[in-house]
Amino acid sequence: MSERVRVGDQRLSKGRTVTDADVVIWAGLVHDFTSLHMDAELMRTSFFGRTIAHGYIAMTMSVGLFFPEDRDFLRPTGLRTVGWDEVRFERPVHVGDTLRCRRTVVAVTDQLLVHRVEVLNQDNAVVMSGQERFAFVV
């Protein structure tokens, strides 16, 4: 695998705009109807001034945004995800924000592949970051 994938290889995904529907559907998928995400009236007087999307939505998009165009980059044959490190939700994501994901290969061996993952908003600010680890399926 290390012959085909090199440290520094990078992909920037297409974009996706976060909608009210995304927030409600995600809340239902994981049973998280926390006021932070769902109560516009309460959040109007908060530090954020409005509701914020679940951070996991950005994390989830860091995978889905690469299908189908960059499937082989995201999921090389024979590899599966085994974990993540240093996942940080660095900025709030709001309805109306458009997210893209940048993935950079930071380590590659015959056994392991590591992507640096950065989800960016429309201002190119990082809203979520982390490192995803892949290993060969035994």
Add this chain to the structure above:
Amino acid sequence: MDGQAAVWFEDYTEGDRVLSPRRHIGVDDIKAYVRFSNDVQTLLHPADDGPLVVPPLYLFSLGVGLLLHGTGTYIPRQFVAFFGFDAIEFHDEARAGDTIRSSATVTELTDRGRNGLVHYLHETRDGNDRLLVSSRQRILVRRKAAADE
């Protein structure tokens, strides 16, 4: 904290544990997640003909979400901020038809001035107690002592 609501940082003790309810994961759950996320690997490119694999990030996110409905208090009223996840490990696959349950155990408590950091170890297991996902998370919670000053 077990059995009663935590509000402030001081309400936590190392070893406190939140236990989620059990949750069956059906084919419809997986399909709904794939429609939402566009993480189509399990539906369009399955590795075998067995029951659908639960996409790892869905398994992780659902496992954490279930803690909101658990015993004790996962996120207290005086919660300030998430510090993210220092590590997430996918130990084994879950498939359609599995039932999962999660726990969050307080492993460390760190003072941070007017606030404190609660360190959690999350584990999501199936009905046979097989460990599927674990993660380490820190959340920032207000200290009552600081609020009283």
